[in-house]
Structures are given as C-alpha cells and as structure tokens.
Amino acid sequence: MTNTLVPASGTAIEITDEQQIDDVHRVITLNMGPQHPSTHGVFRVVLDLEGEVITDARPVMGYLHRGVEKLFENHRYPQLIPWTDRTDYAAAPANNLGICMAIEKLCGVEVPERAEYFRVILAELTRLASHLIWLGTHCLDIGALSMVLYAFREREMILDLFDSFCGARLTTNIMEIGGFTRDIPDGWLDKLREFLAIFPSRQQEYVDLLSANPIWLNRTKGIGVITPEDAIAYSLTGPMIRGSGVAYDIRRARPYLIYDRLDWDVPVGENGDTYDRYLVRMEEMRQSVRMIEQCLEQMPADGPFLARESNYVQPPHLASQYNAEDMQRHFVWTIKGPRPPKGEVYVSTEGPKGEIGFYIISDGSSVPYRLHYRAASFVNLQILPKLARGAMLADMVALIGTIDIVLGDVDR
Amino acid sequence: MADEAAASAPAEPAIVARLRERFPEAVEEVTNFRGQLTIRVRAEDLTAACLYLRDEPEWRFDMLADLCGVDMVKLRELPRFDVVYQLYSVQHNRRLRLKASVDEWGSIDSVTPIWPGANWQERETYDMFGIVFDGHPDLRRILLPDDWHEYPLRKEVAQEGDRLEADRWLAKQGIPIRLTE
Numbered sequence: 001m002t003n004t005l006v007p008a009s010g011t012a013i014e015i016t017d018e019q020q021i022d023d024v025h026r027v028i029t030l031n032m033g034p035q036h037p038s039t040h041g042v043f044r045v046v047l048d049l050e051g052e053v054i055t056d057a058r059p060v061m062g063y064l065h066r067g068v069e070k071l072f073e074n075h076r077y078p079q080l081i082p083w084t085d086r087t088d089y090a091a092a093p094a095n096n097l098g099i100c101m102a103i104e105k106l107c108g109v110e111v112p113e114r115a116e117y118f119r120v121i122l123a124e125l126t127r128l129a130s131h132l133i134w135l136g137t138h139c140l141d142i143g144a145l146s147m148v149l150y151a152f153r154e155r156e157m158i159l160d161l162f163d164s165f166c167g168a169r170l171t172t173n174i175m176e177i178g179g180f181t182r183d184i185p186d187g188w189l190d191k192l193r194e195f196l197a198i199f200p201s202r203q204q205e206y207v208d209l210l211s212a213n214p215i216w217l218n219r220t221k222g223i224g225v226i227t228p229e230d231a232i233a234y235s236l237t238g239p240m241i242r243g244s245g246v247a248y249d250i251r252r253a254r255p256y257l258i259y260d261r262l263d264w265d266v267p268v269g270e271n272g273d274t275y276d277r278y279l280v281r282m283e284e285m286r287q288s289v290r291m292i293e294q295c296l297e298q299m300p301a302d303g304p305f306l307a308r309e310s311n312y313v314q315p316p317h318l319a320s321q322y323n324a325e326d327m328q329r330h331f332v333w334t335i336k337g338p339r340p341p342k343g344e345v346y347v348s349t350e351g352p353k354g355e356i357g358f359y360i361i362s363d364g365s366s367v368p369y370r371l372h373y374r375a376a377s378f379v380n381l382q383i384l385p386k387l388a389r390g391a392m393l394a395d396m397v398a399l400i401g402t403i404d405i406v407l408g409d410v411d412r
Numbered sequence: 413m414a415d416e417a418a419a420s421a422p423a424e425p426a427i428v429a430r431l432r433e434r435f436p437e438a439v440e441e442v443t444n445f446r447g448q449l450t451i452r453v454r455a456e457d458l459t460a461a462c463l464y465l466r467d468e469p470e471w472r473f474d475m476l477a478d479l480c481g482v483d484m485v486k487l488r489e490l491p492r493f494d495v496v497y498q499l500y501s502v503q504h505n506r507r508l509r510l511k512a513s514v515d516e517w518g519s520i521d522s523v524t525p526i527w528p529g530a531n532w533q534e535r536e537t538y539d540m541f542g543i544v545f546d547g548h549p550d551l552r553r554i555l556l557p558d559d560w561h562e563y564p565l566r567k568e569v570a571q572e573g574d575r576l577e578a579d580r581w582l583a584k585q586g587i588p589i590r591l592t593e
Binding site for chain 2: 357363411
C-alpha cells in the first residue's frame with residue numbers, strides 16, 4: 001500500500017511502505033553542516049526532527065582540530081604566543097593576553113603599569129571586535145541581512161588599529177612576556193580617540209535597527225532560555241552566564257591587570273533568553289568604551305613598557321645591534337628560551353566569549369611539560385543539545401548564534 | 413582573595429583540614445605554588461569528595477571551570493596519568509584545584525553526574541589520553557575521528573603522530589594523496 005502526500009507546492013509525493021514508519025511519529029534525521037553557513041565554520045549537528053520540532057541534537061566537531069596542545073608541548077614559551085592567535089581567531093589579542101599572563105604568573109614577572117593599561121585597552125578593543133562579529137553574523141543568521149555591513153564597518157576600524165600597532169589584523173601576536181616590545185606609534189592614541197568618539201553613535205544605529213524590530217524580537221525573545229542553575233552547572237561563562245542573571249565576570253570577581261581601578265558595571269539579563277544575551281553583549285560594548293576612555297585618562301604618558309629587569313623577558317633588541325654582550329644575551333634567550341621554575345599555574349581571564357584559561361605544568365625546561373587551553377566556545381557549546389531539544393528547527397541558527405562560537409576555538 | 417590569604421598562612425588551609433576530617437584517607441598531597449592550592453585526592457574518594465565540595469554550604473564549588481588530563485610518564489614512575497579539576501565557587505568566589513591519578517589502562521569515576529559541564533571535557537581527555545571515565549553517559553572521541561589509531565597527547569606520540577598509520581587511515585577514507593609531503 002502506498003500513501004500520497006500533497007505538500008503546499010502542489011506536487012504529490014508517494015510514500016512507500018518502507019518509508020512509512022508511523023503515521024503520527026515520523027522522525028526525520030537531518031544533517032546540518034559542516035558546510036552550513038550558519039554554523040560559523042565547520043561545525044555539524046545531527047538533528048532528529050518530528051515535524052518542525054527538534055527531538056535531539058548531536059553535535060559533531062573536530063573538523064578544524066590542529067592539535068594546538070601538542071604543539072604547545074613542542075615549542076618554547078615565547079613561541080607559544082602566535083599559536084594562541086589561531087585558536088579564537090576573531091579575538092586573538094584576548095588569547096595573547098591569557099597566555100602571557102599565565103607565563104608571567106608562572107615566572108613571577110611584574111608587568112609595568114603603563115603596559116597593563118595598554119593591555120586593558122587592547123583587551124577591550126578585542127571585546128568590541130568580537131562582539132561586532134557576533135552581532136553581524138547572528139543577525140545575518142536570523143534574517144536581518146543589513147546588520148553585518150554596519151557591524152563589519154566598525155570592526156574594520158578596530159582591525160586597522162591593531163594593524164597599525166602590530167602589523168596584523170587577525171593573527172596579531174600583539175604582546176610579549178612582560179609587556180610589549182614595541183612602543184605605541186605616534187598618533188595611534190589619537191586614532192583610538194577618534195574611534196571612541198564615533199562608536200557610541202554607530203552603536204545607536206544598531207539599536208535603532210534592532211531593538212524595536214518585531215521580527216528580531218519574535219526570533220529572539222523566549223528562545224533558548226537558560227536558568228541560572230543550569231548556567232552554573234554547565235560551566236557557562238561570559239555573556240552566556242550573565243544573560244541568565246548570574247553576575248559572574250572574572251574582571252570583577254578576581255580583578256587582574258588594572259580592572260579594579262576602573263569604574264564600570266557588569267550587565268546581567270533577567271530571563272536568560274537569546275534577547276537578554278543580545279542586551280548583555282550590547283551593554284558590554286558600551287562598558288568597554290567606558291573602560292577604554294578611563295584607561296586613556298589614567299595611563300602614564302611615559303614609562304617602561306616591558307619588564308626589563310626579569311630574566312624571563314626578551315632582552316632589548318636595539319642594544320643587541322651595537323653591543324656584543326647584549327647580542328649574546330639576546331641570542332641565547334632567543335635560541336634557548338627562558339626556563340621557568342618547576343610548578344603549575346592556572347590563570348583565567350575574561351575573554352569576549354567567556355573564561356579563557358591556561359593551565360601550565362612546568363618541569364623547569366624551556367618548553368611546557370603540559371599546557372592545557374580552556375576554550376570558552378568549546379565549554380559554552382555543551383549546552384546546545386539541551387537548548388535544541390524541543391525547539392523549532394528554524395530556531396537552531398539562533399541558538400548557535402547566541403552561544404557565539406568560533407570553530408577554531410572549539411576544535412583547537 | 414580568600415584562598416590565597418588562607419594559603420599564605422603557615423597552618424594548613426581550612427579546606428584541607430576539613431577534607432581530612434571528613435575523608436581521613438582521601439587527601440594524598442597538598443601543594444601550593446604562587447598562591448594556588450592543589451589537593452591530590454585518592455581516586456576512590458573522588459566522587460565523594462567532589463559531592464562534598466559542591467554541596468557543603470561552606471565551600472559550594474558549584475562550577476567545574478576546567479578539566480584536563482596530564483601524562484606524568486616523565487615525572488614519576490606510576491601511576492601514569494593525572495586528571496586535573498579546576499573548581500570554582502560562584503557564591504564564595506573561590507578557586508581550588510583537585511588532582512587524581514589513573515593507571516595507564518585503568519579508569520576513574522566520571523564527574524559528569526556532579527557537574528554536567530564536565531561532559532565534553534571528559535570526552536576530550538579520553539580522546540587525547542585514553543583515560544576512561546566510569547559512569548560517563550556518552551564516552552566517545554570528540555575531536556578526532558572515531559576510529560583514530562592513537563591517543564595524541566601521550567608523551568610517546570611524536571608531534572606529527574604515527575604517519576604510517578595516518579596514511580593508512582587516509583587511504584581507508586578514500587584520500588590517497590598525502591598532503592603533508
């Protein structure tokens with residue numbers, strides 16, 4: 001016996017006995033990705049569908065796995081910093097900061113005050129750039145196609161700032177153990193001030209486009225609700241946990257660099273849905289601008305930019321071109337690398353997507369015995385199957401977008 | 413910070429004393445480096461100690477911030493692996509590192525029933541080291557292919573892995589050209 005389905009398009013489809021599982025419960029397995037544009041990279045989810053309702057979601061990942069933890073074990077400490085660019089490539093300076101702070105903690109290096117201020121400026125600019133890429137692509141997924149043009153316009157200004165400071169837009173390798181080896185270029189801070197003057201009005205444009213947009217509200221309100229208890233149990237961090245109303249921000253909870261000298265707020269959501277996480281990230285961008293402005297006011301105009309007195313820090317490069325002893329020091333440091341003391345540290349910083357953690361075990365040699373990188377995207381993504389169960393198929397792209405993943409960070 | 417202040421005191425930190433009181437055999441080693449406290453727990457007591465640390469109002473370590481494995485083969489005789497747990501208490505803003513040892517072909521209790529956030533991190537540890545977690549709901553490889561032939565973060569595996577086996581695997585997938593040459 002065969003059945004005939006007549007869909008709205010009018011062409012009848014014949015269903016044979018083998019295809020007909022059950023009249024009521026017909027489960028379809030749908031493969032989403034790895035080349036699906038809304039998965040933000042090579043990420044695949046296998047979905048079980050009953051009609052348009054998702055009954056199960058099984059994420060499959062690893063397509064971008066490069067084994068960075070194995071590479072970490074085979075490189076000397078100063079060589080590790082460029083590898084971290086390639087994990088979360090949308091927010092490379094935040095990863096550079098994480099690993100530099102972990103190595104500095106391991107070696108006991110004190111970073112000069114001026115470098116700490118500048119690190120905060122870079123970390124907050126990174127947060128802006130990362131949130132802008134999230135905003136653009138998240139809206140693009142949901143159907144607000146024009147947002148991505150505006151978001152990338154401002155992101156480009158930030159990448160230009162990175163470019164003129166370190167010579168790269170994405171794979172920045174922007175800082176060193178102990179601070180910065182290059183000084184701030186002339187006019188760089190003025191360009192930053194120009195950007196800060198423009199950005200709030202540009203952000204208002206995004207708000208005007210989205211906040212009262214009925215399509216945007218329908219697609220985000222009440223979608224992907226996470227309770228505060230679940231957020232903590234699933235180890236969510238960053239905007240994911242704050243959207244659920246838990247005010248956990250490492251910059252506030254365990255201040256590092258000079259965050260305790262700045263005046264800023266930790267935005268939290270109320271309902272834990274996709275819309276609240278949107279509001280949290282938008283408010284975080286405003287707070288980042290506030291922080292950078294305060295840093296510009298408080299930052300010493302002159303002063304050391306690199307902890308020169310420490311043996312773990314790169315010796316001066318310019319002097320090595322004129323002076324034999326300095327040249328030898330620089331050569332030996334570059335070829336052999338610093339040897340941190342035996343011990344283990346776990347250092348976590350607040351990245352744009354959540355907690356960036358580096359756990360180093362040192363056996364006293366110039367390469368780490370073990371270096372584990374705690375990727376915020378990877379841990380945050382764990383809640384996806386729980387959010388997807390019972391959701392509509394069309395909301396799947398909103399759920400992936402709201403978690404804000406970068407597949408280089410998930411797969412490492 | 414609470415734990416750093418406690419750690420700098422000459423006496424043992426309160427949390428270690430309370431753990432010893434509660435589980436007399438559990439605490440094997442306490443180390444403190446750069447103000448970070450590490451407690452090595454006997455593997456048999458891991459679940460009980462974790463439940464105690466999570467539920468006791470005094471500690472409330474309700475979040476597992478990070479979990480990873482370490483191949484200790486170059487640092488000590490036996491057992492081969494360590495599993496490292498970075499705990500965090502949102503309520504008390506306190507951090508703690510737990511460690512437990514596993515034999516090369518042994519297994520350890522999964523903490524996924526205690527902290528659901530451990531799920532993928534335990535899968536990754538299994539994927540990279542071959543450490544088996546008892547009671548894990550879905551212990552499969554996560555980043556590497558399901559039929560991969562080695563546990564890459566073990567110390568005996570070279571950085572590029574076993575290239576002969578990798579070639580065989582590629583051939584089996586119908587990818588005859590070696591891209592790494």
